[in-house]
Amino acid sequence: MLYCYSETQPDDLLNGFSTMMDGGSDARRITIHKPADFAPMRKSGRLAAETLDMIGPHVVPGVTTEALNALCHDFIIAHGAVPAPLNYRGFPKSTCISINHVVCHGIPGEKKLQDGDILNIDITVILDGWYGDSSRMYVAGTPSTRAKRLMDVTYESLMRGIEAVKPGNTFGDVGHVIQNFVESQRFTVVRDFCGHGIGQRFHEPPNVLHFGRPGEGPRFVPGMFFTIEPMVNAGRPEVKILEDGWTAVTRDRSLSAQFEHMLGVTDTGCEIFTLSPAGYTAPPYQ
Helix, strand or coil, X not given: CCEECCCCCHHHHHHHHHHHHCCCHHHHCCCXXXXXXXHHHHHHHHHHHHHHHXXXXXXXXXXXXXXXXXXXXXXXXXXXXXXXXXXXXXXXXXXXXXXXXXXXXXXXXXXXCCCCCEEEEEEEEEECCEEEEEEEEEECCCCCXXXXXXXXXXXXXXXXXXXXXXCCCEHHHHHHHXXXXXXXXXXXXXXXXXXXXXXXCCCEEEEXXXXXXXXXXXXXXCCCEEEECCEEECCCCCEEECCCCCCEEECCCCCEEECEEEEEECCCCEEECCCCCCCCCCCCCC
C-alpha cells in the first residue's frame, strides 16, 4: 500500500529527495534496524506472500473483488495477523484491489471480474507488531497481448530496481534504473505515488521514488527496510483520485500495472522479504 502525493508536484519530490541526499533531516529519520529485526520481517513478509499465493486460483471471471477481499481477510486472521489497510486512515477494506486502469488503492466491492481483466492485489499484514507489504498482478481469464507485456515490463522493472539496492548505491540509482527501463519499453512510470520505509510502522521515511537521477538520495545502509513498488502505465503517467478519496486511476484510462516487494539492506546487497514461497513471479502463475 502506497502513500499518495496528490498535492505534491514531481519536481518537489525530486527537490526533497536531493535534500535527503545532502544530509537533511529526512535522511536522519530513516530507521536503521538491528540484525535481529530481520527475523520478524521475514515472518511478516512471508505471510503477505503466502496470502498472495493463496488468492491466485480464485481470480477468475465472475468473481467479485469483495469475495477476493474476504478470502484474504480470513486467511490473514487465521494465521494470527491483522490486515493493516482495514480502517487505516478510513480505508474500508482489508486489501487494495485495482482493476485495469485503476493505478492503486482500489476499494473491493461487488464488481465482477470480466475475462481479460488485469488487477493488482495489495496485501499488508501486521504480524507480531511487524508489517509485511507486497502486491502482485493477476489476470481473470486471458489477458490481451498489450496487457501481458505491460505486466511483464512492470515486474522486470521492479527486479532491476532491486538489483541496484546495495550499500554505497543511492535511492536515486533505483529510481533511475526503473524509469530508464520502463521508458525504453514505451511505457510510463507513475510519479504521484512511491514506495516507503516500513518495519514496526506502516509508512515511514524514506520515500522510494520510481524515477530519478543516479547518485541522488540517501545512500543505502545495512538495516534499512522499505518497499519498492513501481506503477507503470500503458499510456501517459498522469493519475487522478476519484470521489471516494482513495481510488487512483489513469487520466487517459490506459491500463496500469504494479508489483511490490519489501526488502532489507544487507552488508552485500539486500534480502527480499516477500518472495513467493510457491516460486511465483508474474502471471500466469503455474
